[in-house]
Amino acid sequence: MASRSHRLRQDDKRYVWHPFTQMQDWLQERHPIIERGEGSTLIDVDGRPYLDGVSSLWVTVHGHRNATIDRAIRIQLGKIAHTTFLGLSHPLAIDLARALVRVAPKGLAKVFYSDNGSTAVEIALKMAFQYWQQRGGAFSRKRRFIALEEAYHGDTLGAVSVGGIDLFHQLYRPLLFPIQRIPSPYRAPWDRSRRVGPLKGLESLLKRSSDQVAGVIMEPLMQGAAGMLPSPPGFLKAVRSLCSQYNVLLILDEVATGFGRTGTMFACEQEGVTPDLLCLAKGLTGGYLPMAATLATQQIFDGFCAPYGEKKSFFHGHSYTANPLACAAALANLQCFQRDQTLTRLQPKIALLRRELQSLRSLSHVGDIRQVGFMVGIELMHDTIQGTPYPYEAKIGIRTILEARRRGLIVRPLGNVIVLMPPLSISRRDIVRMVRIVGDSIRAATE
Numbered sequence: 001m002a003s004r005s006h007r008l009r010q011d012d013k014r015y016v017w018h019p020f021t022q023m024q025d026w027l028q029e030r031h032p033i034i035e036r037g038e039g040s041t042l043i044d045v046d047g048r049p050y051l052d053g054v055s056s057l058w059v060t061v062h063g064h065r066n067a068t069i070d071r072a073i074r075i076q077l078g079k080i081a082h083t084t085f086l087g088l089s090h091p092l093a094i095d096l097a098r099a100l101v102r103v104a105p106k107g108l109a110k111v112f113y114s115d116n117g118s119t120a121v122e123i124a125l126k127m128a129f130q131y132w133q134q135r136g137g138a139f140s141r142k143r144r145f146i147a148l149e150e151a152y153h154g155d156t157l158g159a160v161s162v163g164g165i166d167l168f169h170q171l172y173r174p175l176l177f178p179i180q181r182i183p184s185p186y187r188a189p190w191d192r193s194r195r196v197g198p199l200k201g202l203e204s205l206l207k208r209s210s211d212q213v214a215g216v217i218m219e220p221l222m223q224g225a226a227g228m229l230p231s232p233p234g235f236l237k238a239v240r241s242l243c244s245q246y247n248v249l250l251i252l253d254e255v256a257t258g259f260g261r262t263g264t265m266f267a268c269e270q271e272g273v274t275p276d277l278l279c280l281a282k283g284l285t286g287g288y289l290p291m292a293a294t295l296a297t298q299q300i301f302d303g304f305c306a307p308y309g310e311k312k313s314f315f316h317g318h319s320y321t322a323n324p325l326a327c328a329a330a331l332a333n334l335q336c337f338q339r340d341q342t343l344t345r346l347q348p349k350i351a352l353l354r355r356e357l358q359s360l361r362s363l364s365h366v367g368d369i370r371q372v373g374f375m376v377g378i379e380l381m382h383d384t385i386q387g388t389p390y391p392y393e394a395k396i397g398i399r400t401i402l403e404a405r406r407r408g409l410i411v412r413p414l415g416n417v418i419v420l421m422p423p424l425s426i427s428r429r430d431i432v433r434m435v436r437i438v439g440d441s442i443r444a445a446t447e
């Protein structure tokens, strides 16, 4: 066993390039190689168990090796692994589309499948753009998008164009299309800390140039990759009314917030908002297989229905669009929500998590704790009174999560923010254990 794990570690360093990773550091370090999982636990090739505190990067919903999802995939595997969705259809994709329209906010009528969160966003942007082009006349001037500062919508170039995290996106600016930006509602709450708050900024942009704006894109309730930045209550609803008032489309990116993470199936439900386009991915298959969906209103769909010769088709698709194994996983995941009453049983766990997190507030380097449902960001600061951040080179987030790993917990930092996003199925005992380990790890890394 020891020699096998040694060989794997060597080959990983020899052949693999990891995402969002400084490989010079990686080559010096020793990382777990995960071989198995069970519920909220990951087990590495050496047999060491770890609590999965980030749902394997925000995807796992009902746990690893979930019997219902395992079985659904196995049944589909006994029929066919893949068949194209271009010019053909298949039963599970049809059933899943119906199920998604049923759980989605009222008004979303059509489901367009793809493979990951970035493609779900690309598709929404292209649909919005093409919709206005096809409306024609003065509408064809509606070509621009408005996005939030510190937004994250994925890593392909369209998604990066609307992204606003300098560390990830700045370098690529010469390759990107120009967009208009409003402040992040967390950093500039309403009109207080800036002369122009995000809503005022949006309103004046729309007043000036809504005839050139195709849509507004945002992550509802919580900007995830920005370091878990919640928006104040009412913000989303206000954006929705401005979009309606000025006739621009609202695109909601619920890739991270969807499927229960904020305490409701979709975050936008909490403000009674229906977007014109809704992007879903991460939790869609319960964390099993890469799949995404972009949901559209009937009105947008109708804008693409025309005589063949008018060339109004949506010319977009991927080799693995609506992969049947992924559809099986997604349908089983939705069944689990219903059968296990996941969202009802989640509410006391959200409250428990909130109570447990209180214990971290007294730590001398915890500057801020932000929580929406099961999405948590713990911001570490060099000086919490002055609000001085740790310098980038201090790698304080990375040092903290390595301490957590030693204590049997897998988490990921976003800069100086420790992110917690456990599977919705996590036990109460594991919630308590997770927060306790995070506290010990922060202490070990900062004191």
Ligand SMILES: *Cc1c(COP(=O)(O)O)cnc(C)c1O
Pocket (backbone or CB within 6 Å): 116, 117, 118, 119, 121, 152, 153, 154, 155, 219, 224, 225, 253, 254, 255, 256, 257, 281, 282
């Ligand atoms: C993760 C994420 C994406 C990108 O999804 P991928 O599947 O990684 O391409 C897009 N938007 C948000 C809000 C995300 O959190």
